[in-house]
Amino acid sequence: MTWVLDHVDQLLSLSAYHLWLALLPLVLGLLIALPLGWVASRYYWARVILVPAAGLLYTIPSLALFVLMPLILGTLILDPLNVQIALTVYTVALLVRVVADALAAVPATVAAAATAMGYRPVGRFFAVDLPLALPVLLAGVRVATVSNISLVSVGSLIGVHGLGQALTEGFQRDNYAEIIAGIVLIVVLALAVDAVLVLVGRVLTPWARIGGRR
Amino acid sequence: MWEWLTNPDNWTKTFGTPGIPQRLAEHLQYTAVAVVIAALIAVPLGAYIGHTGRGGTFVVGMVNAFRALPELGLLILLALSMGVLLAFEAMTITLVLIAVPPMLAGTYAGIRNVDQSAVDAARGMGMREREVLVKVELPNALPLILGALRTATLQVIATASIAAFVSLGGLGRFVVDGLALREFDQMAGAAVLIAALAIVVELVLAGAQWLVVSPGLRAPRSRKRKATT
Numbered sequence: 424m425t426w427v428l429d430h431v432d433q434l435l436s437l438s439a440y441h442l443w444l445a446l447l448p449l450v451l452g453l454l455i456a457l458p459l460g461w462v463a464s465r466y467y468w469a470r471v472i473l474v475p476a477a478g479l480l481y482t483i484p485s486l487a488l489f490v491l492m493p494l495i496l497g498t499l500i501l502d503p504l505n506v507q508i509a510l511t512v513y514t515v516a517l518l519v520r521v522v523a524d525a526l527a528a529v530p531a532t533v534a535a536a537a538t539a540m541g542y543r544p545v546g547r548f549f550a551v552d553l554p555l556a557l558p559v560l561l562a563g564v565r566v567a568t569v570s571n572i573s574l575v576s577v578g579s580l581i582g583v584h585g586l587g588q589a590l591t592e593g594f595q596r597d598n599y600a601e602i603i604a605g606i607v608l609i610v611v612l613a614l615a616v617d618a619v620l621v622l623v624g625r626v627l628t629p630w631a632r633i634g635g636r637r
Numbered sequence: 638m639w640e641w642l643t644n645p646d647n648w649t650k651t652f653g654t655p656g657i658p659q660r661l662a663e664h665l666q667y668t669a670v671a672v673v674i675a676a677l678i679a680v681p682l683g684a685y686i687g688h689t690g691r692g693g694t695f696v697v698g699m700v701n702a703f704r705a706l707p708e709l710g711l712l713i714l715l716a717l718s719m720g721v722l723l724a725f726e727a728m729t730i731t732l733v734l735i736a737v738p739p740m741l742a743g744t745y746a747g748i749r750n751v752d753q754s755a756v757d758a759a760r761g762m763g764m765r766e767r768e769v770l771v772k773v774e775l776p777n778a779l780p781l782i783l784g785a786l787r788t789a790t791l792q793v794i795a796t797a798s799i800a801a802f803v804s805l806g807g808l809g810r811f812v813v814d815g816l817a818l819r820e821f822d823q824m825a826g827a828a829v830l831i832a833a834l835a836i837v838v839e840l841v842l843a844g845a846q847w848l849v850v851s852p853g854l855r856a857p858r859s860r861k862r863k864a865t866t
Contacts, residue, residue, distance in 0.1 A: 479836065482791050482836055483835060484791075484794060484832065486795065486798045486809060486828070487795075487829070488832070489828075490812055490824045490827070491828045491832070573705060573708070580709070580816070581812075587707070591713070594716075597717065602714050605707075605710055606706070606710035606711070606714065609705070609706075609710065
């Protein structure tokens with residue numbers, strides 16, 4: 424415990440960096456997955472290609488993907504970009520399917536009504552389809568967030584140090600306090616960001632609460 | 638990287654350093670042991686919870702909580718506290734802890750989502766609760782159970798590649814050693830092998846699932862209510 428108190432500054436800066444490593448890929452991944460998922464929900468051929476491809480990418484273990492990034496991108500092996508882009512790939516792989524399913528679940532009658540009211544395709548997407556797909560989408564984003572935050576720690580094995588540094592360093596120094604602090608902080612970060620997402624979801628979908636369900 | 642992969646020295650035991658086949662075998666062994674133990678724990682427990690409906694919220698909550706737990710941290714903590722001699726056991730416990738939550742959730746959701754009229758019909762035909770579970774609910778839940786098993790297996794393969802950090806074998810050994818020696822081709826070659834292993838295992842399991850699951854369940858199940866975890 425004294426070790427933790429002595430190293431609060433270091434742990435806080437590692438936490439901040441950890442979040443940066445995990446959340447930038449989340450945002451980028453969501454921005455890429457939205458159009459891809461939209462295409463997949465609209466065209467059968469796109470769905471048949473995109474969803475299995477995403478599933479295949481998702482099967483690649485994180486350590487392998489981190490290590491392969493420099494080969495594909497030409498980055499240096501210790502570049503944090505490797506971890507961030509690999510996590511972006513995972514986020515896209517996870518969310519393409521979720522976005523496609525969520526958009527496909529928007530009732531056709533609602534979409535038709537919106538079109539009849541004069542919405543153009545793009546306007547309808549943002550004003551009608553996306554809000555209705557939000558609850559399902561959010562569930563997917565929460566999974567991606569929590570797994571990203573957990574996966575960043577694996578980056579420590581290839582020298583990209585978020586809170587994973589506390590784990591590997593603690594192992595090398597037989598320092599239990601450091602390891603436990605690392606684990607606890609990673610879990611706390613994941614749960615905190617998850618809670619924020621739930622809150623954002625509640626604010627963005629006020630109609631979900633009016634029906635009395637949940 | 639290609640040179641490393643095609644160099645025959647790396648495929649045999651040279652100067653006491655195990656080659657790729659042995660590391661691959663270790664990786665598969667770690668994975669198989671953990672997945673079997675996890676399945677023995679998770680499937681009966683998930684079936685019981687799904688059948689009786691007791692403790693469902695507990696399962697969903699536990700799965701979400703475990704997803705946040707960093708595998709590397711768990712592995713390191715257990716390996717350090719159990720000592721180097723028990724590193725294999727420490728890793729197996731870690732892998733089982735990672736594999737149980739998704740399998741438990743999959744089994745639970747699978748049993749819960751079985752068409753209730755089929756279950757009622759089975760009871761009406763005079764089946765005992767045990768028979769209802771074994772003859773009706775489990776076969777109907779098989780797609781979801783095996784799907785969860787595949788997810789869990791992939792997570793275990795991914796985590797087993799980290800095991801090298803606590804001085805164990807497996808394909809991750811080449812990544813950890815390669816970084817220490819600054820031999821990038823070795824790391825990249827091993828990464829390709831790990832990725833290929835994961836994809837091959839996934840395809841084999843998907844094929845096995847297709848063979849095992851009753852043809853009557855193969856039709857698109859899109860209307861089914863999905864269990865959210």
